[in-house]
Amino acid sequence: MRHFGPLFLVNTIVLCALTLDPAGGQSLPDDGSVLPFPPQPMASVTKPRLQDSTMQWPNPKERLPDDAPNILVILIDDVGFGVAETFGGEVHTPTLSKLADEGLRYNCFHTTAICSPTRASLLTGRNHTRVSSGTIAERAVAFDGYTGVIPKTAATFAEVLKHYGYHTSAFGKWHNTPATETTSMGPKDRWPNGYGFEYFYGFLAGETSQWEPRLVENYNFVEPPIDESYHLTEDLVDKALTWLDQRQAFAPDKPFLMYWAPGAVHGPHHVFPEWADKYKGKFDDGWDAYRERVHQRQLEMGIIPPGTQLTPRNETMAAWDDIPPEQLAFQRRGMEIYAGFVEHTDTQVGRLVEGLESRGLRENTLVFYIWGDNGSSAEGQNGSISELLAQNNIANTVQQQLDALEKVGGLDALGTPKTDNMYHAGWAWAGSTPFKATKLVASHFGGTRNPMVVSWPKKIRPDDNIRNQFHHVIDIAPTIYEILGITPPDQVNGQKQIPIDGTSLAYTFDSPDAAGQKDAQFFDNNGSRGIYRDGWFACTFGPLIPWNTPASGPRIKAWDSATDAWELYRLEDDFSQAQDLATTEPEKLEELKDQFAMMAENNQDFPIGAGLWLRLYPQDRVAPSYRRWEFTGDTRRMPEFAAPGLGRESNTVTIKVDLQENADGVLYALGGAGGGLTLYLKDGRLKYLYNLFIIEQYTAEASEPLAAGPHTIQVVTQIEGPGQSGTVKLVVDDQQVASTALKRTVPVAFTASETLDVGLDLGSTVSLDYLQQRPYEIEGTIDSVVVTLD
Numbered sequence: 001m002r003h004f005g006p007l008f009l010v011n012t013i014v015l016c017a018l019t020l021d022p023a024g025g026q027s028l029p030d031d032g033s034v035l036p037f038p039p040q041p042m043a044s045v046t047k048p049r050l051q052d053s054t055m056q057w058p059n060p061k062e063r064l065p066d067d068a069p070n071i072l073v074i075l076i077d078d079v080g081f082g083v084a085e086t087f088g089g090e091v092h093t094p095t096l097s098k099l100a101d102e103g104l105r106y107n108c109f110h111t112t113a114i115c116s117p118t119r120a121s122l123l124t125g126r127n128h129t130r131v132s133s134g135t136i137a138e139r140a141v142a143f144d145g146y147t148g149v150i151p152k153t154a155a156t157f158a159e160v161l162k163h164y165g166y167h168t169s170a171f172g173k174w175h176n177t178p179a180t181e182t183t184s185m186g187p188k189d190r191w192p193n194g195y196g197f198e199y200f201y202g203f204l205a206g207e208t209s210q211w212e213p214r215l216v217e218n219y220n221f222v223e224p225p226i227d228e229s230y231h232l233t234e235d236l237v238d239k240a241l242t243w244l245d246q247r248q249a250f251a252p253d254k255p256f257l258m259y260w261a262p263g264a265v266h267g268p269h270h271v272f273p274e275w276a277d278k279y280k281g282k283f284d285d286g287w288d289a290y291r292e293r294v295h296q297r298q299l300e301m302g303i304i305p306p307g308t309q310l311t312p313r314n315e316t317m318a319a320w321d322d323i324p325p326e327q328l329a330f331q332r333r334g335m336e337i338y339a340g341f342v343e344h345t346d347t348q349v350g351r352l353v354e355g356l357e358s359r360g361l362r363e364n365t366l367v368f369y370i371w372g373d374n375g376s377s378a379e380g381q382n383g384s385i386s387e388l389l390a391q392n393n394i395a396n397t398v399q400q401q402l403d404a405l406e407k408v409g410g411l412d413a414l415g416t417p418k419t420d421n422m423y424h425a426g427w428a429w430a431g432s433t434p435f436k437a438t439k440l441v442a443s444h445f446g447g448t449r450n451p452m453v454v455s456w457p458k459k460i461r462p463d464d465n466i467r468n469q470f471h472h473v474i475d476i477a478p479t480i481y482e483i484l485g486i487t488p489p490d491q492v493n494g495q496k497q498i499p500i501d502g503t504s505l506a507y508t509f510d511s512p513d514a515a516g517q518k519d520a521q522f523f524d525n526n527g528s529r530g531i532y533r534d535g536w537f538a539c540t541f542g543p544l545i546p547w548n549t550p551a552s553g554p555r556i557k558a559w560d561s562a563t564d565a566w567e568l569y570r571l572e573d574d575f576s577q578a579q580d581l582a583t584t585e586p587e588k589l590e591e592l593k594d595q596f597a598m599m600a601e602n603n604q605d606f607p608i609g610a611g612l613w614l615r616l617y618p619q620d621r622v623a624p625s626y627r628r629w630e631f632t633g634d635t636r637r638m639p640e641f642a643a644p645g646l647g648r649e650s651n652t653v654t655i656k657v658d659l660q661e662n663a664d665g666v667l668y669a670l671g672g673a674g675g676g677l678t679l680y681l682k683d684g685r686l687k688y689l690y691n692l693f694i695i696e697q698y699t700a701e702a703s704e705p706l707a708a709g710p711h712t713i714q715v716v717t718q719i720e721g722p723g724q725s726g727t728v729k730l731v732v733d734d735q736q737v738a739s740t741a742l743k744r745t746v747p748v749a750f751t752a753s754e755t756l757d758v759g760l761d762l763g764s765t766v767s768l769d770y771l772q773q774r775p776y777e778i779e780g781t782i783d784s785v786v787v788t789l790d
Helices: 005-018 094-101 115-124 157-163 232-250 273-277 286-301 325-358 398-407 425-430 473-484 549-557 586-602 610-616 768-773
Strands: 070-075 104-106 167-173 199-203 215-217 220-222 256-261 365-370 382-384 422-424 452-455 520-525 528-533 536-540 567-570 628-631 651-659 665-672 675-682 685-692 696-701 709-719 726-732 735-742 755-758 780-789
Touching (some): 070 325, 094 325, 094 365, 094 452, 115 157, 157 167, 157 256, 157 473, 167 232, 232 256, 232 325, 273 325, 325 365, 325 398, 325 422, 325 425, 365 473, 520 586, 528 586, 536 586, 549 610, 567 586, 665 780, 675 768, 685 726, 696 726
Parallel strands (some): 070 256, 167 199, 167 256
Antiparallel strands (some): 104 452, 199 215, 215 220, 365 452, 520 528, 528 536, 536 567, 651 709, 665 675, 665 755, 675 685, 685 696, 696 735
């Protein structure tokens, strides 16, 4: 017998409830019939017939104002205060300027100086270490404020707005999932959809190639087209507009929240050459001259207060005049590519805004255009053709870079799929004009002060007066809540919520001269830290020099945070932190240092400098617990941080394969063109490449092709320790056929988002030998791939 009980009961209750006369005060008897109130004798009861009843759906509960705006949050990556022409820089930014002219400019808005922490703070309204995001996801460590796991007790504004009736989406970079949880098996509750976004299209890492991005759509991996006209930033706009059309078709009466955060302009700097060529010759006089020009323009435009001083170059950073003549073309081209990349990105934002306008959505869309999740990035060091050299703290020279670059096409290869290039750190410093420092520095505004534009045509009157109240990314969430009349919920999805740290900045919309309402804000990144309090700012630089990571190693090893020298600034008189008052105001400095310690403890920031741990102990990086893996020929898209450490640890890979005659194709590959390793066949001959960030290439190649049919192939790797030397032997059917020596190896990771693939090389190819044939699928059948770590 079928069981209809619960379903029948629910349907009966709903139907009867809808037939009640609201004015009659009737109640529902057990049998589902309608009785008058007070009850009458049963004989007088007449049951209604279906055809005599009138059904009326209840009105849905309205939790939002009638004119609740659509909300678009745009977050650009790795771009500083002095880049955009909108704020006095020399890179064309038509969309940022357009929105600024239609809204408001902010020149005292702040970030955390680094990617994942800024995003976690932006989305939750809490300080970065309070939500366990004290460093980037890949550098997570086992200290409370640094695990890389945003707790469900700190709901994102997407989660809250979804419950209030918004449709929510996110596009682009999502750098807030633990690196070992980004595989196809997850767990996926910490992917964007698990944090309130109904739709996600982008990548789960700190960076990815603009040409061959490692894409995710909701919970599934997807591959971009193999198309020379493809670019990720353009794709993100296309997908966002498609989502808007679906929203228009299926839920036009519901407001939307869109978080649009491209990988641009984070490294690698990838853009079509015609965009870079627009800036040929514009930076020929170097970064020192750039800062002078931009500083003067910022004063003339009123972007910075009158009398703001231009801070000097750090003594550890090269002057433009120090660059040897033979390197000038390389350094100039790096900035030209970056500038073209920036303009291309802003132009794509323009396509998104135009899409809102053409769909009649712009008038009631509140746009937060945040120009950078931190200051411009110095991770290119002295100019790099493979920017993860710095993340791995691998010493190299510019001449090594140039020699390697010549082998892949010279200057014309920069910005293409053949390199993971980034410009010289001097350009990042110039992009932070007029401030000291760059990304990764939380003590000085070159790392933390990012322009912002807010535009809402329906409610915000355009105003040329710059808003200079001190604010931070944690203030965006409470601003949204105030505008919508939402009291931050005590519980979300059954989880008791921790307090919000941010202060709404909505009071600035109509009052450019309003007194700032933010009392205090603490900053900490890699031991570089500071505190804002009532117009004062105390700070200390810490041991990490972002533009010289090899020199930072000894500093970090010898560092004691208790002995750091602190600086003190009075910001209302010193916009650029040019006048250190530490010696003239020692009592104020000690007061602020004590307040920093209290805020750091309250925000689970201890131990100070926890984000530096992996620079001392790379073996402690987050990694799977397995020592043995068995893969099939269909294993795809295994992120490097979840994969066996093929390039970092001693291991043996055993492959059972049945090959075609003179077979071509990849047996397995880990990483991409910027760094990785690959085992492949070319005309039947077995080849191995260990690509150490392009600058060093270690190869082994069999002298004879493999016969058609079954084979057992082994790759035996011995590595002395993290970053140290090693050997690789190729063995076929118990016979060694080739070997190579590794002078040094990767200590942490080849890439941020590339993967281990079996039977082909997805995404960026480790070897340029088969770039034009990618993904270069093996001609044969792989039965198994077994990896064991020694």
